[in-house]
Amino acid sequence: GNSVTQMEGPVTLSEEAFLTINCTYTATGYPSLFWYVQYPGEGLQLLLKATKADDKGSNKGFEATYRKETTSFHLEKGSVQVSDSAVYFCALSVNTGNQFYFGTGTSLTVIP
Amino acid sequence: DAGITQSPRHKVTETGTPVTLRCHQTENHRYMYWYRQDPGHGLRLIHYSYGVKDTDKGEVSDGYSVSRSKTEDFLLTLESATSSQTSVYFCAIRASGTGYNEQFFGPGTRLTVL
DSSP: OOEEEEOOSOEEEETTOOEEEOEEEEOSSOOEEEEEEEOTTSOEEEEEEEOSTTOEEEETTEEEEOBTTTTBOOEEESSOOGGGOEEEEEEEEOTTOOOEEEOOOEEEEEEO | OOOEEEEOSEEEEOTTOOEEEEEEESSOOSOEEEEEEETTTEEEEEEEEEETTEEEEOTTOTTEEEEEEETTEEEEEESSOOGGGOEEEEEEEEOOSTTOOOEEEOOOEEEEEO
């Protein structure tokens, strides 16, 4: 079946620290992979995506590379800011993208 | 901004009462989705629609029904609300067009069933 596993939170980092949030997936077919971010009291916003193996998605200093050999799509940022405090969700869609499969979310808090 | 609104944004109701949540979109997208978000579970799909009057069940559809009588509106109904349906409900659309398959989300409805 299709599923996403992401690292348990919460994660607390100091400002300017390096961030990695691990995400691995299981999928039938050839999935597209996504990272979404949810700020307090808001809906999910698309952060970045990758649609095929070895693609790198990037946005706002965040990056993730689609690794087919390790079925992974880890989120990274070189220097986090307080404003990056949010919950991050890894997700995949397969085939026509009719359905998405989400991880359970990783809460990130960045302290000054 | 995908032009998605949800109403109401907050609702408190009592066990056994019917509740309807509305999702409205302004960009004529074909696919619409209802999710619930609960701690430790992430987002779980309740129902989705692939056109007017065309809907299908998701992972957690028991106790929920949906209707889509026009492209822009997708309604989620709890026929007889239970405390286990206390959650935050998100509507989403799937972007249309070649190469687009990401979903965009509304702001959410926080539902409390007492």
